[in-house]
Amino acid sequence: MAADGLRADARSNRDQIVASALILFRDKGIDVSMKEVADHARVGVGTLYRRFPDREALISAASHAYLTGLAEGVTTAAREEHDAWSALRRFLHECARTGVGAFASSVEPVLHNRIRGDAHLTEVRETVVAAITDLVTRAHAEGTLRPDVDAGDVARLMTVQIYTRPDEEPTAAIARVMDLLLDGIGVASSSAESSPSDRVV
Structure with a gap:
């Protein structure tokens, strides 16, 4: 048992x-x-x-699993990648590929309200926020992330939803769009150092 x-x-x-x-x-x-x-x-x-x-119990469980998945994704990226910029790129690619934005859109504002009243949800959300904030701080120190980009900007990029046409391969298309977006927040010198998109999809 x-x-x-x-x-x-x-x-x-x-x-x-x-x-x-x-x-x-x-x-x-x-x-x-x-x-x-x-x-x-x-x-x-x-x-x-x-x-x-009831449905409320299922939503709570799914929301906890969703936040736990984010926590695991960002902490794993931070642990396994050689620098903060690479970890941010990997994590944001994973968010786009797995449809984090679509789930967030479907459960808000229900999830936001639940986090306020559920200690378990609050705890795991704080883990996600802390890990993202740490990566942003480290990337700023490395000089690989634009200094005006903060953790809130990264959180918004986590929920980007990308439409793909029926006639194109979605994984490659999503990776391409995320590469373009990430090029916009990275310091120019980091673009040449970043890993190819196919390593994170």
Whole structure:
């Protein structure tokens, strides 16, 4: 039995439901039916309601997973990349590729209001903010990020949504647009040093 008291199968069902909610909230909004979430997760509606008694509980769980994913993404980038600019580029490419902006648009202002009243959400959000602020500070010190760009600007870039045509390969198109945007906030000398887009998509 897991540390949270759930059996392995119950934990697996819960994780599948949350993962499906993240996808469907991103693609269709938070008004998607609970049955559709259950079907997507390949569990029964009864199983869904045993884990999440109402839509509010599911939104809270999905929001926590969303913020936790951001925290893991930015801290991993900071740990694995050789400098702050490379970490920022990697993290922002990942945000665009995984549709962070679409999810944020679907859950706001619900998520913002929940963060205020949920200590768990507040804690993980503060982890994200602190990690981004640290990267921005380090990139300024390196001279690779424009001095007028702050953590708030980076947060807005995290939620950029990029339309791709049906006839183009979306991963490459999104990477191309993000490279253009990032060239706008980086110091000119850093553009030549930055890694190719295909290393972060």
